[in-house]
Amino acid sequence: MVKVAVLGHGTVGSGVVELFQKNAKSITSRAGQEIEVKRILDIREFPDLPYADKFTKDFNEILNDPEISIVAEVMGGLSPAFDFTKSLLEHGKSVVTSNKELVAAKGAQLLAIAKEHNVNYFFEASVGGGIPIIRPMHQCLAANEITEVAGILNGTTNYILTKMIHESVPFDEALATAQQLGYAERNPAADVEGHDACRKICILASLAFGSHVYPHTVYTEGITKLTLDDVAYAENWGGVIKLIGRAKKLDNGKMYATVYPALLSSHSQLAGIDDVFNGILIRGNATGDVVFYGRGAGKFPTASAVVADMIDISKASSTSKSLSWKDSDADNVADYKEAPLQFYIRADLCGAAQPDIADAFGDVTWLSRPGQPADEVAFVTDIMTEYELDDKISTLGNKISVKSMIRVLDY
Amino acid sequence: MVKVAVLGHGTVGSGVVELFQKNAKSITSRAGQEIEVKRILDIREFPDLPYADKFTKDFNEILNDPEISIVAEVMGGLSPAFDFTKSLLEHGKSVVTSNKELVAAKGAQLLAIAKEHNVNYFFEASVGGGIPIIRPMHQCLAANEITEVAGILNGTTNYILTKMIHESVPFDEALATAQQLGYAERNPAADVEGHDACRKICILASLAFGSHVYPHTVYTEGITKLTLDDVAYAENWGGVIKLIGRAKKLDNGKMYATVYPALLSSHSQLAGIDDVFNGILIRGNATGDVVFYGRGAGKFPTASAVVADMIDISKASSTSKSLSWKDSDADNVADYKEAPLQFYIRADLCGAAQPDIADAFGDVTWLSRPGQPADEVAFVTDIMTEYELDDKISTLGNKISVKSMIRVLDY
Numbered sequence: 097m098v099k100v101a102v103l104g105h106g107t108v109g110s111g112v113v114e115l116f117q118k119n120a121k122s123i124t125s126r127a128g129q130e131i132e133v134k135r136i137l138d139i140r141e142f143p144d145l146p147y148a149d150k151f152t153k154d155f156n157e158i159l160n161d162p163e164i165s166i167v168a169e170v171m172g173g174l175s176p177a178f179d180f181t182k183s184l185l186e187h188g189k190s191v192v193t194s195n196k197e198l199v200a201a202k203g204a205q206l207l208a209i210a211k212e213h214n215v216n217y218f219f220e221a222s223v224g225g226g227i228p229i230i231r232p233m234h235q236c237l238a239a240n241e242i243t244e245v246a247g248i249l250n251g252t253t254n255y256i257l258t259k260m261i262h263e264s265v266p267f268d269e270a271l272a273t274a275q276q277l278g279y280a281e282r283n284p285a286a287d288v289e290g291h292d293a294c295r296k297i298c299i300l301a302s303l304a305f306g307s308h309v310y311p312h313t314v315y316t317e318g319i320t321k322l323t324l325d326d327v328a329y330a331e332n333w334g335g336v337i338k339l340i341g342r343a344k345k346l347d348n349g350k351m352y353a354t355v356y357p358a359l360l361s362s363h364s365q366l367a368g369i370d371d372v373f374n375g376i377l378i379r380g381n382a383t384g385d386v387v388f389y390g391r392g393a394g395k396f397p398t399a400s401a402v403v404a405d406m407i408d409i410s411k412a413s414s415t416s417k418s419l420s421w422k423d424s425d426a427d428n429v430a431d432y433k434e435a436p437l438q439f440y441i442r443a444d445l446c447g448a449a450q451p452d453i454a455d456a457f458g459d460v461t462w463l464s465r466p467g468q469p470a471d472e473v474a475f476v477t478d479i480m481t482e483y484e485l486d487d488k489i490s491t492l493g494n495k496i497s498v499k500s501m502i503r504v505l506d507y
Numbered sequence: 508m509v510k511v512a513v514l515g516h517g518t519v520g521s522g523v524v525e526l527f528q529k530n531a532k533s534i535t536s537r538a539g540q541e542i543e544v545k546r547i548l549d550i551r552e553f554p555d556l557p558y559a560d561k562f563t564k565d566f567n568e569i570l571n572d573p574e575i576s577i578v579a580e581v582m583g584g585l586s587p588a589f590d591f592t593k594s595l596l597e598h599g600k601s602v603v604t605s606n607k608e609l610v611a612a613k614g615a616q617l618l619a620i621a622k623e624h625n626v627n628y629f630f631e632a633s634v635g636g637g638i639p640i641i642r643p644m645h646q647c648l649a650a651n652e653i654t655e656v657a658g659i660l661n662g663t664t665n666y667i668l669t670k671m672i673h674e675s676v677p678f679d680e681a682l683a684t685a686q687q688l689g690y691a692e693r694n695p696a697a698d699v700e701g702h703d704a705c706r707k708i709c710i711l712a713s714l715a716f717g718s719h720v721y722p723h724t725v726y727t728e729g730i731t732k733l734t735l736d737d738v739a740y741a742e743n744w745g746g747v748i749k750l751i752g753r754a755k756k757l758d759n760g761k762m763y764a765t766v767y768p769a770l771l772s773s774h775s776q777l778a779g780i781d782d783v784f785n786g787i788l789i790r791g792n793a794t795g796d797v798v799f800y801g802r803g804a805g806k807f808p809t810a811s812a813v814v815a816d817m818i819d820i821s822k823a824s825s826t827s828k829s830l831s832w833k834d835s836d837a838d839n840v841a842d843y844k845e846a847p848l849q850f851y852i853r854a855d856l857c858g859a860a861q862p863d864i865a866d867a868f869g870d871v872t873w874l875s876r877p878g879q880p881a882d883e884v885a886f887v888t889d890i891m892t893e894y895e896l897d898d899k900i901s902t903l904g905n906k907i908s909v910k911s912m913i914r915v916l917d918y
């Protein structure tokens with residue numbers, strides 16, 4: 097018998113408790129022993145729940161209970177989640193979490209504390225909801241050198257983009273629908289500005305390449321400026337616009353790590369991932385591309401990842417040596433503007449003609465859309481760095497006015 | 508230091524040895540210690556290889572070497588692979604394999620022997636090549652009740668179908684191209700008749716539902732009878748034809764387990780999986796659908812799965828309790844003809860008219876194709892069992908001649 101506690105009885109926390117009841121039989125069979133939720137921490141009261149007697153408002157009741165060996169931290173946020181997690185690990189309890197903000201900010205530190213105290217800090221639920229990704233990445237791909245990780249990591253923005261692409265709904269309206277459906281928060285900044293995807297690519301990059309990637313080092317651009325015009329040009333090019341978090345290893349030991357809307361060919365395995373679904377591509381030197389797809393959020397998908405981590409820890413004899421990474425001094429991320437890419441540009445001509453653009457940019461692929469104004473152009477460049485792109489744009493001076501620039505990725 | 512041996516130096520076996528050299532650093536780091544390939548069994552000689560001194564033709568040199576604790580069986584086939592594996596496990600050595608034929612035929616027995624001797628029998632490479640699927644399924648989905656598993660499990664047939672769908676190349680010609688490219692064997696029966704996919708769905712179903720599924724109990728139909736006419740009608744319906752291996756749990760404790768060409772909506776996450784790629788969908792009661800996608804075969808993808816299993820075993824302290832299943836008396840598979848499905852029918856009218864068909868089948872969706880002969884009809888029925896379908900067809904007697912019947916699946 098293993099006894100566990102759950103910190104937070106919100107969407108994910110209540111899902112965790114319910115899953116332990118709903119799938120009790122298979123959980124016991126997989127774990128090889130019974131797992132009992134002994135305590136649930138929440139500042140609220142839930143007197144009508146059948147397990148109302150398990151609630152406590154006092155964290156110390158969990159911290160100081162020697163029977164509790166594993167704790168799920170599903171509160172979210174940095175405070176008090178960080179202090180709670182640190183104390184629990186220091187008291188010899190393993191912790192599992194869905195808290196991507198905390199793992200992205202403090203993962204290396206918490207993993208080191210876990211190791212010091214011979215316990216585990218697992219975080220399968222922090223990326224991709226119920227999609228198994230952290231463990232397959234560290235374990236099944238152990239025989240690979242991972243060279244790149246890229247994915248659609250945020251369901252809310254993917255839902256909005258899907259509405260824009262397939263139903264020609266403008267951004268504001270798609271966002272409002274997402275809010276009505278509960279997919280987006282009233283303050284949607286964390287999603288639509290890309291911060292949530294940024295935290296997730298930090299976690300994936302840290303695990304793939306072994307040193308902590310801090311969110312502030314990752315260039316992050318959201319989807320708020322995308323228009324249906326861009327969506328139409330993307331279609332003409334034969335692709336779609338998706339918000340992609342991406343980390344790519346470089347020969348100099350650094351990496352590119354970015355979050356931005358990207359133009360993907362419609363043949364891409366990530367292009368067909370629609371609605372609130374997530375998809376994550378791992379590129380390895382032996383496996384080639386492997387893609388994991390599923391619901392990236394939601395009560396039970398996320399709770400199932402939390403519970404799976406708890407089952408794994410219940411079977412573990414000591415700290416996992418490899419589900420871990422080192423801290424960094426935040427200089428492991430290279431300047432994203434040095435990445436050689438193709439670029440999509442939409443611009444108003446203010447005196448320039450198409451030959452001027454060809455002079456400045458070299459070979460470009462011209463795009464068109466229904467209702468395209470006479471003075472609007474859109475094109476995709478050849479491969480260059482973003483510094484080179486900026487230079488080329490500046491050579492045209494005020495003869496063009498760039499309305500949007502979207503990077504092209506080749507997944 | 509862990510010492511290992513490799514049985515068979517064919518495509519996968521040589522890939523395993525090469526991966527240990529190529530990715531030595533990350534393998535050592537993930538395993539927490541060095542892993543050395545000490546012996547390679549092959550009846551052939553490879554005097555020019557830098558590791559020529561490791562070869563032996565005598566299996567007993569590996570079996571009786573107390574230093575060797577893990578062996579990769581990558582010979583394929585039942586004999587002598589079964590005897591070798593059994594002896595190794597009985598001698599206290601763990602075995603990993605890519606041999607789907609052996610796992611599908613003898614998995615329960617070998618897993619039991621492994622358990623008896625406190626060692627492991629792992630087989631990640633037996634399904635989906637380099638796609639992590641066995642371990643994510645048993646581990647990360649531990650908190651789920653798995654209700655269904657379905658997938659494109661054979662790269663050769665998927666390549667042929669892709670040529671038929673996207674390039675309108677007839678079956679025979681697509682097969683010939685696959686053979687030229689080395690994707691298909693000179694005797695392609697194991698692939699095109701569905702036997703390879705059958706072995707893989709047996710392994711997935713056994714693991715998902717806990718009792719051994721024997722290949723002879725799985726209704727298996729290949730792709731040899733598919734025509735470009737069917738492909739064209741499928742397109743008109745808004746879908747594609749894919750060879751799907753499928754296992755679905757029933758309330759009575761049995762399961763449907765089948766391999767056949769199926770009509771899938773083009774919105775299906777499996778519909779876009781083309782060429783030699785594999786994709787496997789796991790449906791869980793908590794996660795919903797999760798899809799794993801990647802190269803299902805090939806030297807390095809498969810070898811990477813073999814090596815990942817060896818790394819895992821090098822870290823394991825005893826037999827995995829949950830990566831296992833019980834033997835069965837082969838009565839765990841229900842009659843596939845009882846599964847309620849929609850059906851696609853293409854038929855020549857020999858006296859019947861469309862109203863006769865509507866009388867017999869009820870509401871159907873009529874399909875059309877370019878160049879459709881006046882006496883040819885194609886339609887998709889409502890949901891019914893295959894017994895009901897057979898009855899309805901027989902009521903029309905010899906007034907229609909059914910040219911093809913394809914089951915419709917809703918993944």
